[in-house]
Amino acid sequence: MTEINVERVESTYIDELKSSRANPSVLKIGLISLRSMIPNTPIFVFEGNDDKIVYFTWISRLRPGLKYEPFPCSGKRQTLQLRRAVEADMNNLGENVFFFIDRDFDDLQGHPCGDATYMTEFYSIENYLVTENALREFLKNEFHCHSRPDIRDPIVIIFSGVYDRFLAVSKDVNFRLFVGKRLGLKLKTHVPDRIQDVALVGLSEVTPPTKNATEIVQFETEPSVEVLASMREEFEMLVPAERYRGKFAYWFFERWLSLLADDYSNDNTAHFGALTPPKAKVRRSEIVLTSFAAKSDAPNGLAEFLAKVQ
Template structure:
């Protein structure tokens, strides 16, 4: 484990205390604004803007009689700090639920509870992508079923699986660095999520770029990473597709869908039987599409069905 200097520790503590004072209060203001209107409806607190399209879609799939007022915090730390603040103020509100990504750091030392849904894998992005979603998209948006081109679907899914294995090899050291930083409370200044910064396609293979991954993940300059042993047996036991950083996996999935779209609409497709126009834009507002096609995790389904506010629920 890397030891931080006393000055660095002190600066980090002051900064974290300042954020702990400011951000939960901002979220508390949103909460108070909702409750001050005399509404006792269900409130769902999410980590940020990216969560609402996914959870909103899942709510409609699982329990379309549910309505809720959303509160968007600025990250998991702020969400959990707000929850703790609400508890300390002895505001026992039974009509509030929290949704967080497990990431590499779980509940970050905050208490768990039945009012919090934590993803089974790293994040909601891990739950939205995979072969099952690819199968559905190829059949519908890429028009394999309508064009009697279904024979190519299995081959494309196999092709995707091979590229996915290469993705895992390229992104292993990146995830390993982030894992180490989270477990040892090393502050990262900002993780670059654009997957093209980390990998590229050469001769139909996924390979690493020449970019410095330590710069890409925001490794602090005051820590010499050359002296760090990043090997950790616990990391090696993680499932790369489920337990590694979801935004990387999501970005890779979008890149592959874009590649297949370009091939489908080319004059001489390599993976499809013929050229056909595709309106679906993988780089567009695809979260809701993926959320509809992906299986809803059992734990999330049970959590939603237990929430107050459903017609006929107690």
């Protein structure tokens, strides 16, 4: 009798379940079902749960009291597939349905934006969360440096320099991802999902990871030197803080704030020695996605887009 590998069967089932949920036909059925339950409520389609949370904060600020129902998908690809299915629907499924898309390196993949789609100017929503102003607000509140600009300002200057260094260190990885997206290349490796795979972050410095960019981002078919050179010229025109991969920047900021909190708690602190003891504890549990969103400016054009929603 053949022995059944239970773990493999369970893993296969989970993969199939995830795949079915991401299928545009399944997503469309889900959208139709939702519309039947709330026929008059605007539906906002997001790329994922993080987008849903961040946009809620921005929308609440720009359109207080606006009622809508979030409909998260499983990434940009599925969101665009659902959008195409909705646009092709002959029963007005797209009425009062709005899509929120990250620009990434491939924009809308050649499709027109349309009145019902908002696309970020920056790479993704995360790019808007990593700013000096957000850090100042964290220092005032979660780090209890209210009424102490003399403490906050030097820390912000250090952060700015370290962030610039991070963007420089992660440049080649971003370039490889840029090339892959623009040329539609398949990856042999997964996109990095940990900050240490992109850069080694310290409080006052950032160093490259152990692997180089070609090892971190491997293509099934490597482009020629000439193609890479032509792509490099376009890539160099991007503003790093705005157009490099947002999740990398967000992971950097999270890591850096964690290190700053460690320094705050250290008896031999390098940055908070001027605070009068006893110091209150850093509120680490409140340094979460909603806090980043609350401390960031909403993207350009979002207020105008939301004005279309009735």
